[in-house]
Amino acid sequence: MRKVAVVGAGLTRFMRRAQETGPELAWLAASQALESCGLGLKDVDSVAIGSAPDAFDGVHMKGEYLAPGAGGWGRPVTRPYAGGGTGVLMPIHAWLHVASGMFDVCLVVAEEKMSTCHPHPQGAFVTIFDNILERPLEPNLIWIFALEMRRYMETYGITKEEIALVSVKNKRNGLDHPSTHVAEEITVKDVVESEVMVAPVNRLDVSPVSDGAAAIVIASEEVARRITDKPVWIDGIGWNLDTAYWTNRDLAYPAYVERAARMAYKMAGITEPRKQINVVEPYDPFSYKELHHLEGLLLADKGQAAKITADGVTQRNGNMPVCPSGGLLGVGNPIAAAGLMKVAEIFWQLRGEAGRRQVPGQPKVGLAQAWGDLMQVGTVVVMRVD
Amino acid sequence: MNMKEQPSGSLPGTPLSDEAVQKGNVLTLEWPSSLRYAWDTGVAVGRFLQELKEGRIIGRRCHRCRRVLVPPRMFCERCFRPTDSWQMVEDSGTVNTFSESHLRWDASRIEEPILVAVIGIDGSSEGGLLHYLGEMKPGEMRIGMKVKAVWKPAEERQGSILDIRYFRPFDRSTQDRPA
Numbered sequence: 034m035r036k037v038a039v040v041g042a043g044l045t046r047f048m049r050r051a052q053e054t055g056p057e058l059a060w061l062a063a064s065q066a067l068e069s070c071g072l073g074l075k076d077v078d079s080v081a082i083g084s085a086p087d088a089f090d091g092v093h094m095k096g097e098y099l100a101p102g103a104g105g106w107g108r109p110v111t112r113p114y115a116g117g118g119t120g121v122l123m124p125i126h127a128w129l130h131v132a133s134g135m136f137d138v139c140l141v142v143a144e145e146k147m148s149t150c151h152p153h154p155q156g157a158f159v160t161i162f163d164n165i166l167e168r169p170l171e172p173n174l175i176w177i178f179a180l181e182m183r184r185y186m187e188t189y190g191i192t193k194e195e196i197a198l199v200s201v202k203n204k205r206n207g208l209d210h211p212s213t214h215v216a217e218e219i220t221v222k223d224v225v226e227s228e229v230m231v232a233p234v235n236r237l238d239v240s241p242v243s244d245g246a247a248a249i250v251i252a253s254e255e256v257a258r259r260i261t262d263k264p265v266w267i268d269g270i271g272w273n274l275d276t277a278y279w280t281n282r283d284l285a286y287p288a289y290v291e292r293a294a295r296m297a298y299k300m301a302g303i304t305e306p307r308k309q310i311n312v313v314e315p316y317d318p319f320s321y322k323e324l325h326h327l328e329g330l331l332l333a334d335k336g337q338a339a340k341i342t343a344d345g346v347t348q349r350n351g352n353m354p355v356c357p358s359g360g361l362l363g364v365g366n367p368i369a370a371a372g373l374m375k376v377a378e379i380f381w382q383l384r385g386e387a388g389r390r391q392v393p394g395q396p397k398v399g400l401a402q403a404w405g406d407l408m409q410v411g412t413v414v415v416m417r418v419d
Numbered sequence: 420m421n422m423k424e425q426p427s428g429s430l431p432g433t434p435l436s437d438e439a440v441q442k443g444n445v446l447t448l449e450w451p452s453s454l455r456y457a458w459d460t461g462v463a464v465g466r467f468l469q470e471l472k473e474g475r476i477i478g479r480r481c482h483r484c485r486r487v488l489v490p491p492r493m494f495c496e497r498c499f500r501p502t503d504s505w506q507m508v509e510d511s512g513t514v515n516t517f518s519e520s521h522l523r524w525d526a527s528r529i530e531e532p533i534l535v536a537v538i539g540i541d542g543s544s545e546g547g548l549l550h551y552l553g554e555m556k557p558g559e560m561r562i563g564m565k566v567k568a569v570w571k572p573a574e575e576r577q578g579s580i581l582d583i584r585y586f587r588p589f590d591r592s593t594q595d596r597p598a
Contacts, residue, residue, distance in 0.1 A: 046432030052445055053433060061431040091450060155526035164458050165468070166490055166580050167549050171524040172535070176549075179518035180537055187516075187562050211430045231520040232532075232557070245432065276496055280537050281488075281546035284516060 034132040038257035038264035039124065039416065041070030041250035042377035047212045047365030050148035051244035055090060056102030058246035059144045062370070063103050066248035067140065070260055077250075078136035080105040082112045083123040083143035085368035085405075088157035089150050103142035103248075115272070116161070117318065117405020119143065120247070120372015121412035124401075125270040127251040128414075137253045144246040145367035154242055161407060163277075175239070177408055179231040181284040182321045186233065188285035189336025191324070193233055197224035198342050199320040200237050203356050206349060207363020209389040212374065215241050216363050224320070238320040240360075245367035247374045263384045268398075269301030269415035279407045290329030290404065290411035298331075301415040303398075306331050310415070311396030312382050313353060314375035316404040317360040323347075326402055327355065329411065354392040357382060372403035376414060383418040463491040466505070468578040474570050478543050480506045489543035508542030510568040511589050515539050515546060517560040532557060538566060538586055553585030565589045 043065025045051075045058050053061065059082075067073060082096045082103050092098045096112030099105070113119065113126040120143050127139040147154045158174035185191065198221060207216030219237060227237040257264035271293035275282065294306070303309050315326035324338035332353065333341050341347060347355035358364055358378035361371045379399035381387040402413045439445050460468055463479060467490060470477040479491035479502040486495070487506050495502050519532040534557060540547035552560060553569060567589035576582040 044430055046430045046434065048432055048434040050435045050437075050440070051432055052435050058432070065431070091452060153526040155522070156524065159524050163490075164456075165460050165464050169579055169581050170535075170549060170551065172549065173520065173522050173524045173526060175522060176518060176520060176535055179520070180516045180535070183518060184516035184562070214434070229519075229521055231518050231522060233518070278488075278490070278492075278496070278546075280490075280549055284537075 035134055036254040037128045037131045037267045038252055038254065039249050039267065039376070039380045040252045040257050040261050040264055041066045041072065042380050043069060043248045044212050044374060044377060045246045047214050047243045047245035047367055049214060049241065049243065051146065055092070055095070055099050055144050055146050058146065058244065059099045059102035059142050062144070062246035062248035063140060063142045066250050070250050072138065072250060072260065074104045077104055077108065077138050077140045079109040079130050079139045081123055081126050081130070081139055081141045082110065083119045083141070083369040083373065084112070085116060085119055085145055086157060086161070088160055089145065089147045089154050091149060099142070099144050104140050115405060115410045115412060117316070117368055118272070118372065118403045118410040118412040119369040119405065120374070121376060121401055121403035121414055122272060123369070123373055124249065124251060124267060124376050124414050125272055125412060128267050128270050131251055131253050137256050139251045140248065141251060141373065142246065142248045143369035143373040145370050146244045147242040147367065148244050173231070175231040175234055177279070178319050179234045181408055182233055182319065184284040185321055185325055191336065191339045193225050194221050195339035195343060196238070196321045196324065197221040199317065199323045200224045200362050202342070202348060203317060203323070203360040203363035205363070206357055206390065207359025210359045210364045212245065213359060213364045214243065215365055216359055234319065240318045240362050240366035243365035243367040243371070245365060245370045247370040247377055249373065249377055249380065263418060265380045265383050266417045267414055268417045269297035269303065269413070271296030271300070271413040273411050274406070275409040277407055277409060279409060284408065286335060287325055287329040287404070287411060289409060290326055290402065291331065293411035293413045294330045297413040297415045301417070303415060307353065310353070310398050310400050311394065312357060312379065312392050312399040313355045314358060314360065314378050314399070314401040315355065316372065316375070316402055317356055317362050318366055320362065322404065323356060323360070326404065330400065330402060330413070349390070349392050357387065357390050357392050375401040375403065379416050383416060463493045467491050471580070471582040472576045472578040474573065474576070476508050476510050476540060478506050478508045480504045486544035487542060489540045489547045506542070508540050511591070512538040512540040512547055512566060512586070514552070514560065514562055514564045514566055516562060517552060519557040534560060536560070536586065550580070550583060551585035554587040565591055
């Protein structure tokens with residue numbers, strides 16, 4: 034297998050509602066990503082497009098719909114999909130394109146426009162539930178998060194206040210991110226006193242619905258060394274899907290995230306993840322999910338992620354900065370684009386180009402992770418600079 | 420080549436205000452979706468629904484891993500082989516996790532919260548069903564509490580998960596309602 038690097042990245046603003054269409058958003062991100070590494074569409078061998086359920090846009094063939102804005106014509110184009118895990122499945126997919134020797138440059142573009150389904154896209158989320166046995170109960174997406182959060186809290190004795198610290202941290206980190214539409218200075222009290230949506234989930238435990246796009250450029254070693262002196266290598270990839278019979282699983286621990294992480298760590302030669310990984314962007318659509326995922330990623334003991342958060346370990350200047358971008362809670366959550374934004378953040382952090390968000394200590398190894406479907410998929414990449 | 424720093428100022432994208440949309444400053448096009456579906460309920464869940472109509476919960480047994488699967492399936496996804504037999508299970512169970520929803524399915528707000536739980540059905544191997552809880556206050560819900568199905572009257576049952584109205588607290592020792 035050939036070595037594979039991320040060589041460029043681009044983002045749009047994340048917005049509650051964008052004037053731009055999906056293809057226009059895709060174009061804004063894709064063109065920036067190419068420009069950032071001095072490549073043009075003529076240099077792109079394959080295009081991978083990522084987007085979550087079509088129901089938000091009400092446009093089927095969404096990959097094909099977005100493709101013109103993503104450089105996707107006259108060349109191999111694919112749309113890999115893993116629900117909310119799609120954003121980090123994208124670099125995994127592109128790695129396969131390039132490591133295999135099939136292609137030298139893959140342009141990866143993720144877009145989401147959730148405002149189209151109105152007044153609220155929650156109605157579109159209903160369609161992920163089992164159509165025969167669950168949809169008649171008229172569930173909303175937050176149910177499954179609330180049920181999982183409760184199980185997690187009770188299994189390990191974690192409080193809402195401890196979990197709220199994640200929202201406080203990420204919304205503050207997001208103040209330094211140029212894409213944000215939800216960053217703010219808040220307190221634990223603000224979180225636990227915000228509107229109860231589906232207990233124990235309060236409004237400030239939840240990331241917003243957003244429009245936006247992200248793009249990265251993935252290249253072979255030969256191309257990467259030619260166009261940049263700071264390639265960010267993709268050292269490990271892992272992904273794993275658990276059973277869709279989610280009511281048959283113990284929701285206290287995301288075993289599928291652990292399986293994805295172990296796959297990526299083995300490939301990257303990571304034997305002591307807590308020592309070897311310097312900066313982490315786990316998926317944080319809800320505050321407790323950051324903690325849940327740190328444990329699944331073996332970066333905290335089971336039930337202990339809240340403690341390291343309270344101890345400041347996960348702050349930008351802590352021993353293991355977590356979501357220095359601000360994450361989904363602090364920047365916004367255009368689903369597939371938000372996952373890919375995390376990969377872009379690790380890219381910038383490892384190159385020392387994250388500006389006001391830069392974590393200290395010249396990090397060498399970073400990890401991005403996303404999660405989705407019916408609480409069942411984990412997608413992980415481990416990235417490194419020389 | 421000289422790499423461009425990630426822009427720290429403004430990134431592209433044009434946020435729209437509700438006002439701009441309402442005043443027609445930007446053009447939008449409405450398309451109310453009106454697709455209709457009739458899902459076949461399948462071999463396993465079809466039988467499960469038939470049994471709900473009779474006021475019973477049925478599972479499917481895999482002789483290799485010895486699990487009793489609720490909801491039932493004709494294949495064991497773990498052993499990847501056909502399941503072997505039908506098996507009646509109880510209409511009682513244990514709350515694995517619970518919540519109270521102040522939102523309807525479309526995110527609109529409601530006054531009386533909906534109580535929901537994942538219930539491990541007695542006689543099944545693991546977990547079981549997403550359903551409502553009832554005859555209790557939100558503060559009375561507990562992980563590990565025993566609950567029993569409250570069925571619709573037989574003449575109202577249609578072969579639907581809603582043939583069970585909700586699960587109520589259940590004292591196994593008396594086989595009946597707690598005092």
